[in-house]
Amino acid sequence: MKHDSPVRITMVGGGSWATALIKILSENNVSIKWWMRSKTDANHIKTFHHNKSYLSDVQINPRKVKVCTRVRDAFRESEYVILAVPAAFVSDALAGLDTRDFTGKCIISAIKGMIPEKNQLVTDWVADQFGVPNSRMAVIAGPCHAEEVALEKQSYLTIGSTDLECAAEVARLLTCRFVQASPLADIYGIEYSAVMKNIIALASGITRGIGYGDNFQAVLVSNAMQEIKRFVDAVYPQHRDLSASAYLGDLLVTAYSPFSRNRTFGTLIGRGYTIQSAQAEMNMIAEGYYAVKSIHAINRQHNVDMPITDAVYNILYERASPVAEMKILQGKLT
Numbered sequence: 001m002k003h004d005s006p007v008r009i010t011m012v013g014g015g016s017w018a019t020a021l022i023k024i025l026s027e028n029n030v031s032i033k034w035w036m037r038s039k040t041d042a043n044h045i046k047t048f049h050h051n052k053s054y055l056s057d058v059q060i061n062p063r064k065v066k067v068c069t070r071v072r073d074a075f076r077e078s079e080y081v082i083l084a085v086p087a088a089f090v091s092d093a094l095a096g097l098d099t100r101d102f103t104g105k106c107i108i109s110a111i112k113g114m115i116p117e118k119n120q121l122v123t124d125w126v127a128d129q130f131g132v133p134n135s136r137m138a139v140i141a142g143p144c145h146a147e148e149v150a151l152e153k154q155s156y157l158t159i160g161s162t163d164l165e166c167a168a169e170v171a172r173l174l175t176c177r178f179v180q181a182s183p184l185a186d187i188y189g190i191e192y193s194a195v196m197k198n199i200i201a202l203a204s205g206i207t208r209g210i211g212y213g214d215n216f217q218a219v220l221v222s223n224a225m226q227e228i229k230r231f232v233d234a235v236y237p238q239h240r241d242l243s244a245s246a247y248l249g250d251l252l253v254t255a256y257s258p259f260s261r262n263r264t265f266g267t268l269i270g271r272g273y274t275i276q277s278a279q280a281e282m283n284m285i286a287e288g289y290y291a292v293k294s295i296h297a298i299n300r301q302h303n304v305d306m307p308i309t310d311a312v313y314n315i316l317y318e319r320a321s322p323v324a325e326m327k328i329l330q331g332k333l334t
């Protein structure tokens with residue numbers, strides 16, 4: 001990768017993670033076209049150089065970042081495209097684009113969710129819809145909340161790709177004063193475990209909302225790691241060290257951090273909120289809500305023992321009582 005001319009990047013999404021990634025990338029020699037659907041937010045950024053709706057303290061450098069609301073304009077001439085909208089909205093965000101718009105680009109998913117109507121990983125969906133080869137696809141993972149990036153707290157990212165050179169290129173783009181990014185050759189394992197840790201964070205929040213303590217939560221998270229391993233090994237068998245920060249680290253930060261959207265959503269459910277009232281209370285999306293339905297459906301073919309995922313599914317989709325469901329789960333944990 002040449003560093004004398006700016007690296008041309010498209011960012012898709014105007015939410016908190018997209019804003020945080022723009023902040024990281026802007027530390028390097030880049031030229032970013034930033035697509036968001038909201039014209040009001042885009043105009044505000046052009047005038048005031050910050051995103052008024054998400055992480056409003058982050059300054060946007062107008063010399064490096066150009067905002068636009070037509071997605072095809074954002075794709076023109078870029079080398080890298082980063083997808084950073086929740087999975088449920090990625091097809092809306094890319095509507096109107098075709099295979100030609102993706103040709104020759106490296107497509108990077110920063111999304112930790114499943115395409116709900118297809119029960120598909122985002123990278124599989126992008127490959128199907130736009131013919132992008134595996135070697136030109138990567139994912140951004142690791143324990144990293146947008147809010148801490150905004151505060152320049154030291155953070156770590158892992159870039160997964162089947163092509164390690166592609167992962168290393170993306171890792172260089174995302175390494176800066178306060179972020180260290182490393183490549184890893186396990187795109188599907190990383191992507192699945194990033195999706196599944198959101199389901200576990202929901203469970204963690206639900207138990208906190210009900211009133212379980214630290215002792216129970218530690219056992220829940222330990223059992224969750226084994227549940228993630230069983231599922232990922234069944235769906236994509238490959239040698240992987242699940243104690244690495246892309247897997248265990250991301251599970252820990254999401255299950256424990258008050259910044260986690262999934263944990264917060266789960267806490268509200270545990271306290272007795274309905275799904276609608278919990279969604280209304282939060283201005284942001286908890287991916288685990290959609291993901292648990294997809295993972296539950298995929299697991300019908302694999303029959304992996306997944307008591308935590310099943311409990312969350314029953315609470316969110318089968319109207320099971322959180323208290324009763326967690327009482328049943330209690331007896332299944334060791």
Ligand SMILES: NC(=O)C1=CN([C@@H]2O[C@H](COP(=O)(O)OP(=O)(O)OC[C@H]3O[C@@H](n4cnc5c(N)ncnc54)[C@H](OP(=O)(O)O)[C@@H]3O)[C@@H](O)[C@H]2O)C=CC1
Pocket residue numbers: 013014015016017018036037038053054084085086087089090092093110111112113144145146147283284285287
């Ligand atoms: N936030 C974080 O710390 C991290 C998030 N992620 C992942 O990043 C992804 C994005 O999450 P995040 O930025 O937090 O989400 P936010 O809730 O902060 O933002 C959601 C974004 O989606 C947009 N959106 C909503 N509905 C639609 C639609 N129908 N069509 C197109 N866009 C739509 C919103 O636009 P509008 O404002 O106009 O409604 C907004 O830009 C998720 O997969 C998440 O798991 C990964 C790591 C860290």
Ligand SMILES: O=C(CO)COP(=O)(O)O
Pocket residue numbers: 112142143144145198201250253254259260261262263285286287
């Ligand atoms: O993936 C994340 C941190 O690594 C963000 O998780 P939440 O969406 O639960 O905030």
